[in-house]
Amino acid sequence: MSRATILNAVRQAQGVSPASPQHEARMASLLDLPAIASLPEFIATLDLIGARVIRGHTMTEAATWLRENIPATASIASNIPELPGTLDLHIIADPHALDGIHTAILPARFGVCENGAVWLDETELGPNRVLPMIAEHLFIVIHAGDLVANMHQAYQRIGSMDTGFGLFLAGPSKTADIEQCLVIGAHGARGATVFILD
Amino acid sequence: MNATNHSKAAHEFLRDPQRAAWHDQTLWMVRSKRDRMAARVPEWEQLREAASQIKEHTLSQLAEYLEQFADNAEANGIQVHWAADGDEHNRIVHGILERHGLRKLVKSKSMLTEECHLNPYLQQHGIEVIDTDLGERIVQLQEKPPSHIVMPAIHLKRAEVGEVFHEHLGTPAGLDDPQQLTEAARQHLRNHFLTADAALTGVNFAVAETGGFVVCTNEGNADMGAHLAPVHIACMGIEKIIPKQEHLGVFLRLLARSATGQPSTVFSSHFLKPRPGQEMHLVLVDNGRSRQLARLDYRKSLACIRCAACFNTCPVYRRSGGYSYSYFIAGPIGSILAPNVDKAAHSSMPFASTLCGSCTSVCPVKIDIHAQLLKWRQEITAAGHAPWWKKAAMQATAFIVRRPFLFRFSGWLARKGLPLANLLRLDPWTRHRDLVDAPKQTFREWHNQQSSKAPVSSENRVNPVQKEPTPTP
Amino acid sequence: MTLGLFIPCYIDQLYPQVGRATFSLLTGLGHHVEVPERPSCCGQPMSNSGYAKVGAGCIADFAREYTRFDHIVSPSGSCVLHFKESLEALHSPLAHRVYELCEFLHDVAKVESLPARFPHRVGLHQSCHGLRGLGLGNPSECMVPAFSKPTRLLKMVAGLKLVPLDRCDECCGFGGTFSVFESDVSVSMGRDRIRDHIHHGAEVITSADMSCLMHLGGLLSREAPQVKVMHIAEILTAA
Numbered sequence: 001m002s003r004a005t006i007l008n009a010v011r012q013a014q015g016v017s018p019a020s021p022q023h024e025a026r027m028a029s030l031l032d033l034p035a036i037a038s039l040p041e042f043i044a045t046l047d048l049i050g051a052r053v054i055r056g057h058t059m060t061e062a063a064t065w066l067r068e069n070i071p072a073t074a075s076i077a078s079n080i081p082e083l084p085g086t087l088d089l090h091i092i093a094d095p096h097a098l099d100g101i102h103t104a105i106l107p108a109r110f111g112v113c114e115n116g117a118v119w120l121d122e123t124e125l126g127p128n129r130v131l132p133m134i135a136e137h138l139f140i141v142i143h144a145g146d147l148v149a150n151m152h153q154a155y156q157r158i159g160s161m162d163t164g165f166g167l168f169l170a171g172p173s174k175t176a177d178i179e180q181c182l183v184i185g186a187h188g189a190r191g192a193t194v195f196i197l198d
Numbered sequence: 199m200n201a202t203n204h205s206k207a208a209h210e211f212l213r214d215p216q217r218a219a220w221h222d223q224t225l226w227m228v229r230s231k232r233d234r235m236a237a238r239v240p241e242w243e244q245l246r247e248a249a250s251q252i253k254e255h256t257l258s259q260l261a262e263y264l265e266q267f268a269d270n271a272e273a274n275g276i277q278v279h280w281a282a283d284g285d286e287h288n289r290i291v292h293g294i295l296e297r298h299g300l301r302k303l304v305k306s307k308s309m310l311t312e313e314c315h316l317n318p319y320l321q322q323h324g325i326e327v328i329d330t331d332l333g334e335r336i337v338q339l340q341e342k343p344p345s346h347i348v349m350p351a352i353h354l355k356r357a358e359v360g361e362v363f364h365e366h367l368g369t370p371a372g373l374d375d376p377q378q379l380t381e382a383a384r385q386h387l388r389n390h391f392l393t394a395d396a397a398l399t400g401v402n403f404a405v406a407e408t409g410g411f412v413v414c415t416n417e418g419n420a421d422m423g424a425h426l427a428p429v430h431i432a433c434m435g436i437e438k439i440i441p442k443q444e445h446l447g448v449f450l451r452l453l454a455r456s457a458t459g460q461p462s463t464v465f466s467s468h469f470l471k472p473r474p475g476q477e478m479h480l481v482l483v484d485n486g487r488s489r490q491l492a493r494l495d496y497r498k499s500l501a502c503i504r505c506a507a508c509f510n511t512c513p514v515y516r517r518s519g520g521y522s523y524s525y526f527i528a529g530p531i532g533s534i535l536a537p538n539v540d541k542a543a544h545s546s547m548p549f550a551s552t553l554c555g556s557c558t559s560v561c562p563v564k565i566d567i568h569a570q571l572l573k574w575r576q577e578i579t580a581a582g583h584a585p586w587w588k589k590a591a592m593q594a595t596a597f598i599v600r601r602p603f604l605f606r607f608s609g610w611l612a613r614k615g616l617p618l619a620n621l622l623r624l625d626p627w628t629r630h631r632d633l634v635d636a637p638k639q640t641f642r643e644w645h646n647q648q649s650s651k652a653p654v655s656s657e658n659r660v661n662p663v664q665k666e667p668t669p670t671p
Numbered sequence: 672m673t674l675g676l677f678i679p680c681y682i683d684q685l686y687p688q689v690g691r692a693t694f695s696l697l698t699g700l701g702h703h704v705e706v707p708e709r710p711s712c713c714g715q716p717m718s719n720s721g722y723a724k725v726g727a728g729c730i731a732d733f734a735r736e737y738t739r740f741d742h743i744v745s746p747s748g749s750c751v752l753h754f755k756e757s758l759e760a761l762h763s764p765l766a767h768r769v770y771e772l773c774e775f776l777h778d779v780a781k782v783e784s785l786p787a788r789f790p791h792r793v794g795l796h797q798s799c800h801g802l803r804g805l806g807l808g809n810p811s812e813c814m815v816p817a818f819s820k821p822t823r824l825l826k827m828v829a830g831l832k833l834v835p836l837d838r839c840d841e842c843c844g845f846g847g848t849f850s851v852f853e854s855d856v857s858v859s860m861g862r863d864r865i866r867d868h869i870h871h872g873a874e875v876i877t878s879a880d881m882s883c884l885m886h887l888g889g890l891l892s893r894e895a896p897q898v899k900v901m902h903i904a905e906i907l908t909a910a
Binding site: 204205208209212215218219222226233236237239242243511513514517518549550551552553554555556558559560572575576578579580584588589592593595596599600602605609612613625626627629630631632633634636637639640641642643644645 | 678680682683684685686687688689690691694706708709710711712714716717718719720721722723724725726728729732799803804810811812813814815838840841842844845846847849850851852853854855856857858859860861863885886888889890892893
């Protein structure tokens with residue numbers, strides 16, 4: 001079997017291991033570096049990566065924004081009970097049916113200040129992993145207090161993944177494959193709005 | 199790619215100096231973006247060191263981590279396959295599709311599948327393969343390989359992309375606006391995502407501790423494929439393993455900043471289990487990696503996270519383009535991976551460098567690329583893949599320079615020949631550059647003269663020579 | 672101090688004024704300078720061509736002839752780097768006694784002032800071997816504090832104006848035999864360098880490596896002869 005062949009080849013090649021893994025000390029000192037989550041930094045980074053930032057105190061304000069900015073006929077898929085969509089995600093059996101959704105409304109577990117990413121796993125996404133990519137627009141709700149400074153803190157916050165899929169989502173999809181010209185909106189969402197609940 | 203002599207190919211590339219300058223400027227811009235983004239991370243160099251050490255450690259215990267990874271992945275419901283070489287990889291992928299009668303495959307970026315020549319193999323077996331990364335789709339439609347591992351079509355101008363899309367996607371003739379071209383690609387590929395039977399993705403990082411893997415894209419194409427299709431096949435080289443989930447923090451902070459000058463990619467998707475009802479497969483590929491692992495001098499090359507920062511900083515790559523290199527991965531990292539595969543076919547690659555070391559300085563995992571280039575040069579010449587006269591010339595040179603009289607005589611002869619060389623402009627140097635006029639006295643002659651006059655001490659030191667800038671042509 | 676001076680082959684034959692300037696600079700600082708007769712060449716061309724073993728004799732000659740010196744100086748970053756790396760590979764303590772000129776002036780002689788005067792606009796070409804190999808300055812790729820030993824020395828020269836550059840440490844394209852076997856790329860790189868310097872008004876391009884200047888100077892002579900090249904030793908001794 002190739003598993004045994006490959007493992008044998010690798011074992012032969014790798015030789016004798018070094019005595020003590022220095023990388024663990026390196027990791028520890030990285031994790032020890034002071035890093036404070038900063039809402040202004042998070043907002044500035046969101047702006048840098050092409051996400052629109054809205055701030056509010058209540059979900060009602062979010063609902064108002066949605067009503068005022070999304071066409072009345074648009075289909076909305078929401079995983080936030082206070083911001084109901086136009087279709088019931090729980091009865092969607094086939095993710096293909098999600099094509100054409102105008103806006104996906106999703107809660108974020110937390111945000112990462114250094115890159116403007118939010119973490120969502122199947123708890124936030126529901127069973128439809130494709131939702132943040134297939135929708136034309138994203139409306140992400142995050143609490144201002146749910147921020148970490150950097151990716152090290154992010155993974156500490158995630159801990160052991162308890163669902164089968166999760167992602168860091170940083171702004172709308174994009175590409176610069178043509179002459180390094182930035183185009184917002186590649187195969188995923190064309191636009192992303194992050195609603196920060198103070 | 200056929201055996202290409204880099205120098206000849208570069209000559210062709212540089213026939214259009216304006217275009218070459220545009221290519222150089224475009225990639226230099228990406229290098230500059232990388233610099234600006236890295237400068238904003240105070241602990242940047244510590245991150246590089248941590249990444250380097252994590253990879254070094256992992257490679258020294260790769261077998262154990264591979265086993266841990268595979269066992270954990272399988273426990274999570276992922277079907278793990280092992281491919282000793284590219285052919286086996288292709289058979290495995292095809293086998294998965296065959297078993298279910300699947301005919302249409304969407305693919306996100308995987309240089310590994312390029313390495314294994316998967317697309318032509320599948321196409322020969324009646325499978326429709328759609329590359330969904332925008333850059334890859336463009337070159338796929340052209341029936342060409344990618345010229346850059348992160349920006350596959352960076353060598354093309356927008357008008358050329360417009361022509362490709364006009365021919366294959368039916369966009370209006372003359373349309374060259376990147377925004378509109380991307381929109382056309384979105385519609386075209388959205389259709390393919392929705393009708394695909396299976397999706398294939400690469401793997402940026404595989405975590406031994408969890409059995410999960412991470413796929414990073416800006417476009418969302420890997421996810422659009424994987425989360426819709428009933429079958430998801432993820433292909434990875436065995437060197438993509440990292441020990442722990444927390445290590446992802448280090449690599450994800452380095453990857454996008456190094457690759458494109460972004461703080462992160464838009465999507466960093468963490469796959470742990472198949473979605474209910476879906477089959478998820480993972481193909482682990484060796485294809486020469488264990489051989490490179492055994493080469494202690496070059497083992498570190500396996501730490502590569504495929505960011506292409508080395509491409510963007512390489513003054514030679516920028517001025518010769520990806521197609522000037524004989525290996526499917528071009529540039530500095532390609533030049534230290536290629537000889538492991540075929541020293542003869544890729545003998546020109548390690549020499550396509552001034553050994554400036556910029557690649558080593560940008561590499562997020564601190565691969566000593568320029569040192570490895572120099573080491574490969576020794577092995578390539580020792581294996582006989584250099585012209586016979588090169589060795590003879592070097593031996594003659596060494597013979598001469600080690601003998602002061604011979605050196606003085608040869609130098610005198612060479613200096614006598616300078617004016618003629620400058621006049622004729624026939625050799626590769628004087629074709630574009632002047633040689634200096636022969637000085638009246640060599641340094642040695644001057645020094646011997648001085649020494650015979652008086653011992654040099656601070657009392658009667660030689661005065662500074664220049665009063666005005668001395669032209670040195 | 673008694674210093675061993677190594678003058679590389681091409682400086683001895685083609686740019687003796689660089690050797691003379693280096694000699695006078697070092698003796699001017701009060702050192703006694705000796706110049707053993709061999710080796711004439713450090714062996715780097717052989718090594719870079721893939722024939723390190725063929726060039727090993729040059730290293731052996733160097734080790735034998737220069738071992739008696741506590742400090743060895745050479746106005747050539749590339750030769751010094753090659754000596755250091757080769758000697759380190761042989762575990763020879765001599766590796767730590769070889770200095771490139773700027774390195775020596777900055778680290779050992781700790782020069783704080785120079786009686787030099789050069790009222791011209793000067794572009795500094797940071798040679799790769801000197802910069803990334805010997806650590807003469809901070810490479811732009813690395814996120815480390817800015818410093819430059821050659822710049823510090825040039826700033827001691829009265830009237831000298833250092834010009835900024837768009838790409839402060841891109842390789843000139845010489846690369847030894849690369850300049851001949853990949854001459855198209857080599858020339859393209861060299862042209863971009865000189866254009867950068869000219870664009871910023873440099874009258875003279877200087878460097879710690881004459882090999883880079885041989886290449887850039889050759890292009891300048893052909894395409895922009897009003898701009899000259901001078902080794903840093905020549906500028907540091909200008910009056």
